[in-house]
Amino acid sequence: MxxxxxxxxxxxxxxxxxxxxxxxxxxxxxxxxxxxxxxxxxxxxxxxxxxxxxxxxxxxxxxxxxxxxxxxxxxxxxxxxxxxxxxxxxxxxxxxxxxxxxxxxxxxxxxxxxxxxxxxVGRAPGRSGGGGGKLKAALRSSLEWGRFGGLLADLEPEERPEAPEIPDWLIWIWRARHRLTDERQYIVEGISAGMGGTLIRSRPAAIPWTAVRRWAEVHGYGPDRAEMLDQCIQAMDGEYLAWSAERAKL
Structure with a gap:
């Protein structure tokens, strides 16, 4: 409620x-x-x-x-x-x-x-512009099931996992996030593997806020629209980083 x-x-x-x-x-x-x-x-x-x-x-x-x-x-x-x-x-x-x-x-x-x-200023803690939850759910579904697209197409509709729909009014944020994900850096880490060995792996960092700001400026967004974009991308990126950390443990 x-x-x-x-x-x-x-x-x-x-x-x-x-x-x-x-x-x-x-x-x-x-x-x-x-x-x-x-x-x-x-x-x-x-x-x-x-x-x-x-x-x-x-x-x-x-x-x-x-x-x-x-x-x-x-x-x-x-x-x-x-x-x-x-x-x-x-x-x-x-x-x-x-x-x-x-x-x-x-x-x-x-x-x-x-x-x-x-x-x-003047906003309740944790408020994300109203669309962060819907976008996070859609992103998690895409990350979990997107790579099985071909297999899922062969299943009956009732057998396929339910995919959250993205409301039309949030499509612009969804598209922006998928373009801006290429702006992220990757952090290289070395992990001791015993017998003097070291495993090298990389993990994704967050999408830089500078990239989000540039996107907002190029598209002429006002402060409120730019804030909504920033808050929703932060929410989605947190979901992506959590998913990536989970996959790294497998």
Missing amino acids: AKITKFRKNSAAIREGEWIKPGEEYDDLEILTRGFTDEYLDAQAQKLRRAAASWHGQDRIPVKIKRDINTELLLRYVILDVRNLQHGDGTAVTLEQFKQMLLDPDYDELLLACYRAASQ
Whole structure:
């Protein structure tokens, strides 16, 4: 039974800001951030219209210009403070220093952390945009049974394993994930095998969030759509990595 609290967001936090940990990969970093407010979205739409006029169409605006626009507006309307971030000498990074870093391509990972933090403001923990569960189930079924496609076709319909259907409104995420899976890296590990021997094997890493962000930028997704893509791909990728770990034990 669905609970109404699942669909509620904290509008006050989105307007005024809250401290957010963007993810485990950022250690203890916390960012005081608003969500993507109406002011941010209105300013973004205005700047993109102007850029589109200069480039004769929004689909012709270079990715760098779109990124610069979004970063400028992120600093102006969204990011409020930062804590638990230090320089190499142990001194704390100030807000002004942090904002300067976000303009530097060498600190692209920090910029990604800000986008992730802003997308989490005012939302219930664990919320994945409503489609993560359906996509995870479909992916697990595909991983388990996809390689037997030819054999399954010879079975009677009632003998085939039930395959979860992907709703039409989630197809775009399903397709994006299958394109982006080629962006993942593989981690090479050495395992002691006795008698001085070593077994070398590789395991998949997660799809980089940078790849998801580039996909969203190229397709012109707004913050909400980009967040949904990110959350659903994280859910699907977690399912894939779990399945891959299970297969490695066989």
